[in-house]
Amino acid sequence: MASSETASAAGSRARGLAPFLRSQMRNIAPFLTLIFLSGFFALASPSFATLDNLGNILTQVSVTGVIAVGLTFVILCAEIDLSIASIANVTGIAVAYFTLQESYVNIPNIPLPGAAAILLAILLCAALGLVNALGLTLIGIPSFIMTLAMMQIAAGISAMLVRGQIAYKVPELITTLGSGSIGGIPWIVIVAAIMLLSGHLVLTYTRFGRYVYMVGGNREAAEYAGLNVKLILGAVMVISAVCSGIGGMLGVAHFGSAQQNEFDTYLLDSIAAVVVGGTSLFGGRGGIGNTIVGLFVLGVLNNGLDHVNIDSFLKILIRGLILLAALVINVYAQRLREKAAE
Amino acid sequence: MPEVRTPILELQGITKSFGGVEALRGVDFALFPGEIHGLVGENGAGKSTLMKIIAGVHTEFSGRFLIDGTEAHFRSARDAHTAGIAMVHQELSVAPDLTVAENVFLGNQPTNALGLVQWRRMAREAGEQLSRFGIDVDPMSRLGDLPIGLQQLIEIARVLFSGARIVILDEPTSALSPPEVERLFGTLRRLREEGTAIVFISHFIEDILRVSDTVTVFRNGRKVAETASAATSKGALIEAMIGRGGEALEHSYSDDLMLPQPADGSVVLKVDQLSLARSLKDVSFEARAGEVLGIYGFMGCGQQELSRILFGKLKPDSGTLAVEGKPKTFASTAAARRAGVALVPESRRAMLFHQEPVYKNISISILDRISSLLLKPAQERDIAKRQVEQLQIRPPVVGLDLGMLSGGNQQKVALAKWLTYPPKLLVLCEPTRGMDVGAKNDVINIIRDLRAKGLAIIVLSTEPETVLSLADRILVLKRGAVVREFKNEPVSKDRLLEAA
Numbered sequence A: 001m002a003s004s005e006t007a008s009a010a011g012s013r014a015r016g017l018a019p020f021l022r023s024q025m026r027n028i029a030p031f032l033t034l035i036f037l038s039g040f041f042a043l044a045s046p047s048f049a050t051l052d053n054l055g056n057i058l059t060q061v062s063v064t065g066v067i068a069v070g071l072t073f074v075i076l077c078a079e080i081d082l083s084i085a086s087i088a089n090v091t092g093i094a095v096a097y098f099t100l101q102e103s104y105v106n107i108p109n110i111p112l113p114g115a116a117a118i119l120l121a122i123l124l125c126a127a128l129g130l131v132n133a134l135g136l137t138l139i140g141i142p143s144f145i146m147t148l149a150m151m152q153i154a155a156g157i158s159a160m161l162v163r164g165q166i167a168y169k170v171p172e173l174i175t176t177l178g179s180g181s182i183g184g185i186p187w188i189v190i191v192a193a194i195m196l197l198s199g200h201l202v203l204t205y206t207r208f209g210r211y212v213y214m215v216g217g218n219r220e221a222a223e224y225a226g227l228n229v230k231l232i233l234g235a236v237m238v239i240s241a242v243c244s245g246i247g248g249m250l251g252v253a254h255f256g257s258a259q260q261n262e263f264d265t266y267l268l269d270s271i272a273a274v275v276v277g278g279t280s281l282f283g284g285r286g287g288i289g290n291t292i293v294g295l296f297v298l299g300v301l302n303n304g305l306d307h308v309n310i311d312s313f314l315k316i317l318i319r320g321l322i323l324l325a326a327l328v329i330n331v332y333a334q335r336l337r338e339k340a341a342e
Numbered sequence B: 001m002p003e004v005r006t007p008i009l010e011l012q013g014i015t016k017s018f019g020g021v022e023a024l025r026g027v028d029f030a031l032f033p034g035e036i037h038g039l040v041g042e043n044g045a046g047k048s049t050l051m052k053i054i055a056g057v058h059t060e061f062s063g064r065f066l067i068d069g070t071e072a073h074f075r076s077a078r079d080a081h082t083a084g085i086a087m088v089h090q091e092l093s094v095a096p097d098l099t100v101a102e103n104v105f106l107g108n109q110p111t112n113a114l115g116l117v118q119w120r121r122m123a124r125e126a127g128e129q130l131s132r133f134g135i136d137v138d139p140m141s142r143l144g145d146l147p148i149g150l151q152q153l154i155e156i157a158r159v160l161f162s163g164a165r166i167v168i169l170d171e172p173t174s175a176l177s178p179p180e181v182e183r184l185f186g187t188l189r190r191l192r193e194e195g196t197a198i199v200f201i202s203h204f205i206e207d208i209l210r211v212s213d214t215v216t217v218f219r220n221g222r223k224v225a226e227t228a229s230a231a232t233s234k235g236a237l238i239e240a241m242i243g244r245g246g247e248a249l250e251h252s253y254s255d256d257l258m259l260p261q262p263a264d265g266s267v268v269l270k271v272d273q274l275s276l277a278r279s280l281k282d283v284s285f286e287a288r289a290g291e292v293l294g295i296y297g298f299m300g301c302g303q304q305e306l307s308r309i310l311f312g313k314l315k316p317d318s319g320t321l322a323v324e325g326k327p328k329t330f331a332s333t334a335a336a337r338r339a340g341v342a343l344v345p346e347s348r349r350a351m352l353f354h355q356e357p358v359y360k361n362i363s364i365s366i367l368d369r370i371s372s373l374l375l376k377p378a379q380e381r382d383i384a385k386r387q388v389e390q391l392q393i394r395p396p397v398v399g400l401d402l403g404m405l406s407g408g409n410q411q412k413v414a415l416a417k418w419l420t421y422p423p424k425l426l427v428l429c430e431p432t433r434g435m436d437v438g439a440k441n442d443v444i445n446i447i448r449d450l451r452a453k454g455l456a457i458i459v460l461s462t463e464p465e466t467v468l469s470l471a472d473r474i475l476v477l478k479r480g481a482v483v484r485e486f487k488n489e490p491v492s493k494d495r496l497l498e499a500a
């Protein structure tokens, strides 16, 4: 987990356990939360700690997981992307738009071969990501604002495409990956695992990954080191949009339908997964390992609350409170780290 | 003398270690009211660590800590503040996004009965305080927009006028030019008359001797000497600091120095009629291969802006740049680096990754040379190890987080990252700031080596000594314009000061 920190961890380890633990708070706290929540639900409900239910949890977090891969890059750079859910939505709708629908679906769409539909959908999300990137780097609009606007734009495109209708068919490949399974393992879980693993490999072992951490750690210093900071920031915005798009296509196949506002909850869930996992909102710290832990915390929480007898309205509040706790830990961990380095 | 007075602050047998490394070993230290106490020692000797203990930043240590003769134990910097201790840290610790006035009053803004900040009053009082200190600046401007030296002055002013009984200044003059230093010393003497106890850390031994009453020397975490400044000399202090004769190390530059014949290397950089808003006016010059061009001027003379333009961080309003005869308009720092330009800015904070290990700080600007897609950490570490050895960075552990190095050692890392693949043009702003005499000497030698290898080097500094010790040719910058060029002629500190 979070092997970006192993090098510094090796340095700190020689200096005694307490400072080491303090500097690793960001990685330890989410893990403890996960163990605590799992233990709690296992005791509270006999149906929670079963192999079947583990499969459920994995399937439930898969779409969020795919979207969160790209978002991790963005947050590591100390930026934010609020358009992820909208872009997921519009990409899912686009891939259906380019697929032949049943005759009762009343959308004036453009049926194309499956491969072309997928390609066009990917191009669409990449293009939207590029607009985010240009707004952020060339014009200098803060990512918070830029992607807020993009959230509206993508929602607008979605609305234009489906016009309040629901489409059901997506290309064969997407249907398989989104809702099929192989040897009892859902394809969607496998895709999410591959995406997360690739994200991790890129962040940890490639030059680009290092640049992402450095730009997030100290943007000015990155510039003084002669890095092309704008290019790196632009690239992460595009990566984020493409991951969202892939998540959106799989999600549409998974739900069995493509319609407006289908992904709205995924914005908060994805941000929560990244941040709860311990990736710093100030950039430069964390990684896919953290995001995976965050995904499990969220998955266990959402799933576990369904297994115990709680007022369903209270559940929303509980989720909110746990999120708040994670945010507090996130900010606090940053301070502790700074103190450990003093 | 000191025996009859009681110390305002007394430390006995202070030991502080960071994990395995002992930064302080059994240090005794006493501070008296109305005293300016100078502190000297090599990079990493433990000066800042001791001061951070006094200021409540480091709270875990062993030894006795007495204030006014009674034992005290601070749990935070706030406790120290309450006890009347204020410190200017070696690393600038201002809030760049707040206004000047807010920074002056950081933590105790004047408020009205409702608890609302009285902006107008705050701005007025901040302006008054600063102008008493000779700083003329709009109190409502954003601090981060000011030159770094001015930011440092404002931080110093905040601490000096905070009403503290004990004031600690950790290398406060490193970003200041001579006139500001004079004003600072004036203020320090006045505070001393009022009974304030002052600790003053500097690598400028002459400054220490001039302003302080007592000098304490640190070496390797121990206090090795404490004398009245009147009873010691520069040579003796340096010897105590490094443990051997140091006469050869420090030159005073008060006598004339002969600049050599201008080099006849090829022109690496040609700058023509560069202008930028109110900062630079029609600046033109050339830098040649195998030559160190010094650019001297007081704080705010436009040096900072000039260096930023050369590295593509700022765009000039007019004027042209040419590298090896090819005209360039750098769209980004990346473009400048590709064209063979490297910059070491004066601010460590702006150019180092404090939370990352030393080796990543060193390899960051050459990663594309050693890896195309995948990182090669082993090679990065090897390269870093070589630089750590060459520059004698302490502790010599490339996996240590940069933030754990002492200030002077961080400065060496900043230089190290450009040395593995030397650029064509190396622009150095205050390259020896914060370094001890030995380290300064090492850096001077390294820069001379690079010159011999045929690099064009530009050294920008507000310290006459830095420019004089390095440059073959010197330009003097004054209010954004080149007012004098020294070449192939005698030059001295006084002549430089006069020209600026």
Ligand SMILES: Nc1ncnc2c1ncn2[C@@H]1O[C@H](COP(=O)(O)OP(=O)(O)OP(=O)(O)O)[C@@H](O)[C@H]1O
Residues within 6 Å of the ligand: A340, A341, A342, B018, B021, B022, B023, B041, B042, B043, B044, B045, B046, B047, B048, B049, B050, B090, B394, B395, B403, B404, B405, B406, B407, B408, B409, B434, B436
């Ligand atoms: N937070 C820290 N963690 C680990 N080691 C530290 C830390 N702070 C300082 N040190 C180590 O303690 C020693 C003393 O450092 P200190 O900063 O006190 O030196 P200094 O005398 O102020 O040097 P300089 O002149 O370079 O500022 C150094 O070896 C340094 O690496």
Ligand SMILES: [Mg+2]
Residues within 6 Å of the ligand: B047, B048, B049, B090, B170, B406, B407, B408
């Ligand atoms: Mg220091």
